[in-house]
Amino acid sequence: MQTKGGSLPEVKRQNRIKIKELIYKNAPITRTEVAERLRLTLPTITTSVIEMLTDGILREKEMPELDPHNPQGGRKPQYLDIAPTFAYALGLEHGPYHTALCITDLRGDIIKSETYPPASQNYDEMLADTAAQIEKLMTQSGIKKEMLLGAAVGLPGFIESEHGVIRSSARRGWNGKSFASDLENILNIPVMIDNNVRLRAAGEEMFSKQKRPDTFAYYFISKGIACPLMISNDVLSGKTAGAGEVGHMVIVPDGPVCPGCGNRGCLEAVAGENSIMDKCRAAMSEGKAPILSKICSDISAVSMKDVLEAQRENDTAICEILHKAVYYLAIALANVINLISPKTVIVDGYIMQNEINRNELASMARKNLYGLNDKEVTIEFIPFSKLSGAKGAAALVVKRFFIEK
Ligand SMILES: [Zn+2]
Known part of the structure; x- marks a missing residue:
């Protein structure tokens, strides 16, 4: 799962992020299309793509169904996609009716999930329970810590995502707490927090099986x-x-x-x-x-x-x-x-x-x-699911720790 991201020169690193993001959003896609869309040269794309194929981040295959007119005998184009089980994400939502958590692959397919009654109003109890619930789910899923990109938690209220602080929530005992770093210290994996509805929106953008408009x-x-x-x-x-x-x-x-x-x-x-x-x-x-x-x-x-x-x-x-x-x-x-x-x-x-x-x-x-x-304007109703918030949290993990890294 470790990539050589840190040692690459900045431009190369930025290109790699752009390529990964484009492939994530538009797969299956050929190297030529990636080059055209990003206005980069084919050799630049190929260098990055080969690295990511070697690292196991991407996979490439023929898709004859997409090339019905490809002449027999010619080299068939290869289509790129991310490898969904290259790494995993953990998402949890502390909702008013329940706590829900799940581990997903990079495409949002749920590997393992669980729901619990709503969390304690007492911050220290909630923190300890959250950590225990996450650790239990990881054990049950069989996903090793090294394979996990990180965890994100969605909470109702004003959440200062950047600093990982609960600014104002209905559960007053949680307010002002540095929840992200407190949880990170217990679990020893990267942790982010954000408002639970914002995370649902992020989940829809990242994991929806249908393509969502930009706005x-x-x-x-x-x-x-x-x-x-x-x-x-x-x-x-x-x-x-x-x-x-x-x-x-x-x-x-x-x-x-x-x-x-x-x-x-x-x-x-x-x-x-x-x-x-x-x-x-x-x-x-x-x-x-x-x-x-x-x-x-x-x-x-x-x-x-x-x-x-x-x-x-x-x-x-x-x-x-x-x-x-x-x-x-x-x-x-x-x-x-x-x-x-919109x-x-x-x-x-x-x-x-x-x-x-x-x-x-x-x-x-x-x-x-x-x-x-x-x-x-399309008004679309999505089926209610107890896991939407947790999935949205996992989507943020994929976005920050896989695509943008
Ligand atoms: Zn009001």
Whole structure:
């Protein structure tokens, strides 16, 4: 896994990174195409490619299906791709509902994964548990430490990725802690941390089986709501890493107070999962949600899963609560689209499992767009997965420690 990167002259090193990145994004691709796209000479490409083939980073093969007209007997072109099992990445997400972690190969295929209940609010406990969970998964996967590029952890809130510090999260005991270096000291592998939704966007950009446009928005709807923007293959951060925090955009002036930011009527306060659940519990206690009450008679134990089931079974009060929440989510989405005009918006949210919510979000957002038609912006819903955040974290590891190294 060790490459000779450090000893190469800078220009050569930079070229190698560009070649690796281009092949990662565009494989299968020939050396000639790589040379043309990067405007470098074929011998320059070949020198680098041979080195990377020798190191085991790349592989090369004939692909007759891509050359149907290649004359018989001529030398068939060789297509380059990265070798997906050259190295592995570990990603973990400390989400509000669970901790999830996985080890992936360089293409994001999961080798081994695990989920746990949400982490402890106590920082030292959380740190020790995180390290133990990672070490356990590594043992179970059979992937040796030398084969692992590193680990990344996604967390909700303001995360100073550059310094590896948790700046502000709902789990207040974690705030101000140098989580990345603390974890690195225990595990003895490189560790990065970032906001969990930004990592989901990175995961979509790197590991998606379909090619993503250079600019897209990733609308994540959970207890927290965020919409990071991927611009030219990088997540837009803003000065304080807060860009994309649409959850605290005011959507109903003088609306209810948001426990997260303290302002009134922000999106999370009117459409976040906590707000939806509060309203559903209130409807239950007033005897207005008979179907939901039948699904789960214990108000304190009712879950979003139950709420979505009640919506599918047409519990009027529950349908109305979700309809309103989705309306606010759609207005916020339309505002985001009107502001930045992304080619694609990827929507990821547990409540979007119900088709009616997907349809209402898309149609109400479209109704509020200015001067854009259906073909100019695609709103795409991705299936909910407990592992999306962990996979996104692994994607960051591949990006920083494999491609950009
Ligand atoms: Zn707020």
